Structure formats: C-alpha cells, structure tokens
Amino acid sequence: xxxxxxxxxxxxxxxxxxxxxxxxxxxxxxxxxxxxxxxxxxxxxxxxxxxxxxxxxxxxxxxxx
Amino acid sequence: xxxxxxxxxxxxxxxxxxxxxxxxxxxxxxxxxxxxxxxxxxxxxxxxxxxxxxxxxxxxxxxxxxxxxxxxxxxxxxxxxxxxxxxxxxxxxxxxxxxxxxxxxxxxxxxxxxxxxxxxxxxxxxxxxxxxxxxxxxxxxxxxxxxxxxxxxxxxxxxxxxxxxxxxxxxxxxxxxxxxxxxxxxxxxxxxxxxxxxxxxxxxxxxxxxxxxxxxxxxxxxxxxxxxxxxxxxxxxxxxxxxxxxxxxxxxxxxxxxxxxxxxxxxxxxxxxxxxxxxxxxxxxxxxxxxxxxxxxxxxxxxxxxxxxxxxxxxxxxxxxxxxxxxxxxxxxxxxxxxxxxxxxxxxxxxxxxxxxxxxxxxxxxxxxxxxxxxxxxxxxxxxxxxxxxxxxxxxxxxxxxxxxxxxxxxxxxxxxxxxxxxxxxxxxxxxxxxxxxxxxxxxxxxxxxxxxxxxxxxxxxxxxxxxxxxxxxxxxxxxxxxxxxxxxxxxxxxxxxxxxxxxxxxxxxxxxxxxxxxxxxxxxxxxxxxxxxxxxxxx
Ligand SMILES: Cc1cc2nc3c(=O)[nH]c(=O)nc-3n(C[C@H](O)[C@H](O)[C@H](O)COP(=O)(O)OP(=O)(O)OC[C@H]3O[C@@H](n4cnc5c(N)ncnc54)[C@H](O)[C@@H]3O)c2cc1C
Numbered sequence: 001x002x003x004x005x006x007x008x009x010x011x012x013x014x015x016x017x018x019x020x021x022x023x024x025x026x027x028x029x030x031x032x033x034x035x036x037x038x039x040x041x042x043x044x045x046x047x048x049x050x051x052x053x054x055x056x057x058x059x060x061x062x063x064x065x
Numbered sequence: 066x067x068x069x070x071x072x073x074x075x076x077x078x079x080x081x082x083x084x085x086x087x088x089x090x091x092x093x094x095x096x097x098x099x100x101x102x103x104x105x106x107x108x109x110x111x112x113x114x115x116x117x118x119x120x121x122x123x124x125x126x127x128x129x130x131x132x133x134x135x136x137x138x139x140x141x142x143x144x145x146x147x148x149x150x151x152x153x154x155x156x157x158x159x160x161x162x163x164x165x166x167x168x169x170x171x172x173x174x175x176x177x178x179x180x181x182x183x184x185x186x187x188x189x190x191x192x193x194x195x196x197x198x199x200x201x202x203x204x205x206x207x208x209x210x211x212x213x214x215x216x217x218x219x220x221x222x223x224x225x226x227x228x229x230x231x232x233x234x235x236x237x238x239x240x241x242x243x244x245x246x247x248x249x250x251x252x253x254x255x256x257x258x259x260x261x262x263x264x265x266x267x268x269x270x271x272x273x274x275x276x277x278x279x280x281x282x283x284x285x286x287x288x289x290x291x292x293x294x295x296x297x298x299x300x301x302x303x304x305x306x307x308x309x310x311x312x313x314x315x316x317x318x319x320x321x322x323x324x325x326x327x328x329x330x331x332x333x334x335x336x337x338x339x340x341x342x343x344x345x346x347x348x349x350x351x352x353x354x355x356x357x358x359x360x361x362x363x364x365x366x367x368x369x370x371x372x373x374x375x376x377x378x379x380x381x382x383x384x385x386x387x388x389x390x391x392x393x394x395x396x397x398x399x400x401x402x403x404x405x406x407x408x409x410x411x412x413x414x415x416x417x418x419x420x421x422x423x424x425x426x427x428x429x430x431x432x433x434x435x436x437x438x439x440x441x442x443x444x445x446x447x448x449x450x451x452x453x454x455x456x457x458x459x460x461x462x463x464x465x466x467x468x469x470x471x472x473x474x475x476x477x478x479x480x481x482x483x484x485x486x487x488x489x490x491x492x493x494x495x496x497x498x499x500x501x502x503x504x505x506x507x508x509x510x511x512x513x514x515x516x517x518x519x520x521x522x523x524x525x526x527x528x529x530x531x532x533x534x535x536x537x538x539x540x541x542x543x544x545x546x547x548x549x550x551x552x553x554x555x556x557x558x559x560x561x562x563x564x565x566x567x568x569x570x571x572x573x574x575x576x577x578x579x580x581x582x583x584x585x586x587x588x589x590x591x592x593x594x595x596x597x598x599x600x601x602x603x604x605x
C-alpha cells in the first residue's frame with residue numbers, strides 16, 4: 001500500500017547506470033561495499049518516508065533468488 | 066558459610082539479631098523484600114512511607130564496592146524526590162549535557178542533550194551507584210526515625226522460598242543460625258543472578274552478547290570537560306570502542322570494549338589495565354585506579370514478573386546492556402509502579418488482580434528497554450561484516466552531513482515508557498490535548514507558582530484541574546483522589562498550558578500515585594471520574 005515507485009523514473013537510465021559502475025572503478029570489494037552503504041543511506045534519507053523505505057526493502061528482498 | 070561475595074563501599078546495615086530468630090513459630094510479615102540493592106531499598110521506602118511494614122533481607126551488610134551504574138535519569142530523580150532524597154542526589158551528582166562522538170580519533174560530531182526548560186530535575190546526572198544507594202538508605206533511616214515501619218536485615222541470606230498459597234515461607238541463614246519467617250508478599254529484588262528465580266525454577270531467557278567490556282574508574286585531576294566522550298574504533302587500540310565519562314570526586318569512568326575471548330585474570334592485572342589507559346590518555350596523564358571490573362551482558366527478561374505472591378523487580382526481572390543507562394533507571398520505575406498497587410491491595414482497597422497490571426506495564430517497559438539497548442549494542446558492536454560496513458558508513462557520513470547523525474547510536478538514554486493501550490487506562494477525552502500527556506504517559510514537570518508541579522502530584526491519586534472546576538476530593542470504593550488546582554496566574558511560564566492543555570481551554574486529569582496519567586477530559590464529570598478511578602485500581 002505504499003507509494004514506492006516501481007515504474008521508470010530516471011530520465012537518463014544509461015547515463016546513471018554508467019556513473020554508478022564508474023564510481024566503483026578501482027575500488028576493492030570492501031571499499032565498494034562501503035561506498036554502496038553510504039549511497040544507500042544518502043538515498044534513504046532523501047526518501048525519508050518509512051513506509052516507502054520498508055516497501056523498497058521488501059521489493060529488494062523478493063527478487064534475485 | 067556466609068562469606069561476602071563482594072567487598073563493601075559502605076557498611077550500612079550490620080548484622081543484628083532479630084527477635085524473629087528466637088520465635089517459636091515463624092513470624093509473619095506483610096511484605097518481605099529479598100535483596101538490599103537500589104531496587105529493594107527503594108521498594109522498602111515506597112511501602113514504608115505508606116505505613117506498610119516491610120522487611121528487607123540482604124546477604125551483605127551494606128552497599129557493594131564499585132560503581133556499576135553511573136548515569137541516573139530525570140525520572141529516577143523524580144521518583145527519589147517523591148521518597149524525599151532526590152535533591153541530595155543532584156547536589157552530589159555531576160550534571161552533563163554535552164557529548165562527543167569520535168571515530169578513529171576524528172571527532173564525528175558533538176551533541177547537546179538540550180534539556181527542556183522548566184523541570185526541577187536535570188535530564189541526567191552522573192553519580193556512582195554506591196552513593197545513589199546510600200542516599201536511599203539514609204532516607205530509610207530518617208523515615209524510620211519518623212515511624213516508618215521499615216527494617217533492613219544485613220547478613221540475612223535467603224536460601225529457600227516456598228509459596229504456600231496463602232503465604233510464602235522463607236528460609237534464612239545468618240552468621241549465627243538459620244531461621245524461618247513467612248510473608249504475605251515477597252518482592253524479588255535480588256539482582257541479575259537472582260537466586261530466588263532459581264529457587265522457584267523460573268526462566269530468564271534472552272540474548273547474550275559475545276563481547277566483554279573492561280571498566281576502570283580512575284581518579285585524575287585532569288581538565289577534561291564534563292562531557293560524555295565515545296570513541297568508535299579508536300586508533301590507540303585500547304578498546305574496539307571506548308567511553309569516557311565524568312563522575313563526582315574527580316573520578317572518571319573508562320569503558321573499553323575488549324572482545325569475547327579474553328583472559329579475565331590477565332586483563333584485570335593493574336599493569337595491563339594501565340597499558341590500555343596510557344594508550345588512551347597519553348603518557349603524561351597521571352591517575353589512580355579506583356575500581357575495575359570486566360563485564361559481559363545479556364538482554365533478557367523473565368516471562369512473567371508476578372508469580373502469585375512473589376513479584377520480581379529490577380535486575381532480577383530484566384537485564385539490559387549498559388548502553389543507555391536503563392538498568393537501575395528502569396528498576397526505579399518498577400518500584401514506582403509496584404509500590405502503590407501493593408499498598409492498595411494490602412489495605413484491602415483494590416483486588417489482588419491489580420498486581421497483574423504491574424506485570425503487564427513493567428513487561429511493556431522492559432521490552433522497550435531491551436529493544437533500545439539491543440539496538441545500541443548492535444550499532445556499537447556490529448555482529449556481521451555488512452553491519453560493520455553500514456555502521457562505519459553512518460559514522461563517515463555523520464562527520465560531514467547532519468542527516469546521518471540521528472543514526473549514530475552510542476546508547477539512547479533512558480526515558481520512562483508510556484503505558485499506551487494497557488488495562489488500567491481510562492478515557493483520553495481531552496480535545497486538542499498534547500500527545501506527551503496522553504493517557505498512560507508519565508506527567509512531565511513544569512514550573513508552578515514558585516515551585517514545580519510534580520512534587521504536588523503522586524503518592525495518592527490526584528485530580529489535576531487546569532482552569533477547571535472539581536471537588537477538592539472524591540472517594541470511590543475506599544480510594545480517594547485529591548485535587549490539585551492550577552490557574553493561569555500560577556502558570557507564569559505558560560509551560561503547564563503547553564504541556565497539559567495544548568489546544569484545549571481547560572482540562573481535568575486523573576493522575577495515578579506513580580504520576581502517570583490515568584485519564585483526562587475537557588471538564589469534570591463525576592461519573593466518568595469514578596469509573597476511571599475504579600479502572601485504574603483494577604476494579605474492572
Ligand atoms: C558496568 C555496569 C554499568 C551500569 N551502568 C548503569 C547506568 O549507568 N545506569 C543504570 O541505570 N544502570 C546501570 N547499570 C545497571 C545497574 O547497576 C543495575 O540495574 C542495578 O544495580 C540493579 O539493582 P537491583 O537492586 O535490581 O540489583 P542489585 O544491585 O544486584 O542488588 C541485589 C541485591 O540482592 C542481594 N542478594 C542476592 N542474593 C541474595 C540472597 N539469596 N539473599 C539475600 N540477598 C541477596 C545482593 O547482595 C544485592 O545486594 C550498570 C551495570 C553495570 C554492570
């Protein structure tokens with residue numbers, strides 16, 4: 001029942017994706033994990049809404065295995 | 066056979082022979098408290114000041130050496146104030162508001178507790194636990210002199226307890242002999258290791274954390290400010306996390322997280338403790354070591370706090386990690402909650418089932434404390450690699466950006482819980498009333514005339530009227546509520562209106578003896594008040 005947006009919402013998907021991968025270039029696995037963690041926290045704060053965050057956690061957990 | 070398990074800071078209740086030891090048949094007492102720690106002694110004070118005879122049995126002759134608790138929260142001080150010894154504690158204690166958080170020696174940020182204005186007591190004081198306990202015992206002595214029927218029996222170890230249905234039989238060992246007494250009610254305040262729990266075969270389940278902490282209380286004449294300093298992963302490597310906090314008498318608490326697999330004996334050698342302290346303080350600071358200890362901890366509680374005529378309180382009932390200072394502070398709230406209920410039951414003014422609300426309310430409190438202290442512990446000592454990664458990400462971000470600071474958790478300091486939605490609650494019928502004074506909440510303090518509001522509440526039931534009419538007293542089925550009237554003129558700061566009226570013009574509150582809100586309305590309605598008073602006494 002949350003407002004988690006699961007439709008396309010990024011204006012330049014290829015550009016964003018390239019930037020994301022680029023940010024990890026040359027990093028060790030640990031450094032990459034740390035970067036991801038910081039990024040998640042920044043984005044989570046931007047979202048703010050607990051219901052949306054909970055829905056995002058759920059959505060992330062339910063795919064990929 | 067009655068050796069001390071710890072050495073004493075203050076010998077306050079030396080063994081004395083009691084007439085009970087020479088009685089032909091076991092003497093019967095209304096209330097026996099097992100354990101003379103802070104929670105047992107506070108229980109005795111609460112009951113004794115109500116005029117209810119109470120005997121405290123402790124297996125030592127005074128207060129244990131070593132500070133253990135150092136942080137006492139406003140609510141504990143307010144409760145102590147009701148017992149008549151809050152001021153002494155504040156005078157001796159150290160008031161602090163500033164905290165600093167470091168990560169690998171870099172300051173991540175600092176915070177100010179920014180205590181709210183208009184309270185008689187500060188948000189927190191630091192005070193060595195033995196002092197806290199001594200102020201309670203001193204108050205017992207004073208109350209005894211004024212006729213309060215309290216007795217503390219030192220070197221009286223409880224060895225067996227049996228619930229006989231209509232009373233409880235207690236076997237006691239003293240340095241001279243063994244004897245028996247019986248009690249209508251037994252309060253188990255015998256600490257985290259609670260032998261009583263074992264005697265009754267009761268559970269104590271929860272989570273053990275695989276880490277140990279080395280505490281050193283040191284005396285130094287250093288000019289560190291009166292602040293709480295917390296290091297995550299300091300580069301001096303003296304501990305995986307380290308806490309520095311000031312206590313009275315130039316004593317500082319240093320707390321090192323040292324890992325699970327440690328050789329306790331080796332670590333506690335003075336030379337090894339000094340190595341850690343020197344690494345942290347630098348080579349030029351001189352200090353004396355006052356007390357050291359290694360502790361591990363659990364977060365757990367008993368499944369039930371009431372077992373018929375035996376009721377558990379304090380560490381015997383629940384244990385939390387020290388992060389957040391919730392141990393003794395939550396135990397004081399147990400006492401506050403239990404005292405008036407047991408008093409009414411013993412006086413025949415409320416049914417025994419009122420005691421089940423103690424179980425309900427304080428389990429609710431314990432769960433909240435366990436949740437908070439478990440979260441702090443998981444942040445301070447991350448249990449997995451990814452948890453560690455996130456923890457450090459929070460710290461790295463917090464150094465630069467304010468948004469991440471609320472995520473830093475080096476202990477969420479104890480605040481009293483709100484008994485939301487529980488059985489004794491009456492109607493919350495004050496339109497526009499503030500959320501903080503909703504039914505179930507502890508009453509917040511505020512200036513009143515040239516004093517404060519809280520000292521006028523509590524002890525018995527109170528009808529608190531603000532710009533509203535009500536009779537001076539109302540008695541329902543043996544229980545009397547007396548009025549405390551507040552007018553706009555006496556609320557010069559407007560803080561009572563802010564905290565108790567919100568958007569309302571007037572209000573009538575029914576306040577319990579433990580200063581929690583039982584019900585509230587826009588105006589006085591006798592029938593509604595009678596019904597709420599019955600409900601708050603467990604008569605429904
Ligand atoms: C390192 C550390 C730091 C802490 N910091 C804080 C803090 O900052 N703030 C806070 O609020 N809390 C803190 N705590 C927790 C606090 O110390 C406890 O919550 C508090 O002491 C509990 O009081 P109690 O009366 O329930 O139990 P206890 O203090 O353990 O007292 C139990 C008493 O029962 C007696 N007894 C035991 N068995 C028997 C028997 N068979 N017969 C008769 N008597 C018996 C014992 O001798 C003892 O006197 C800390 C604890 C530790 C270890």
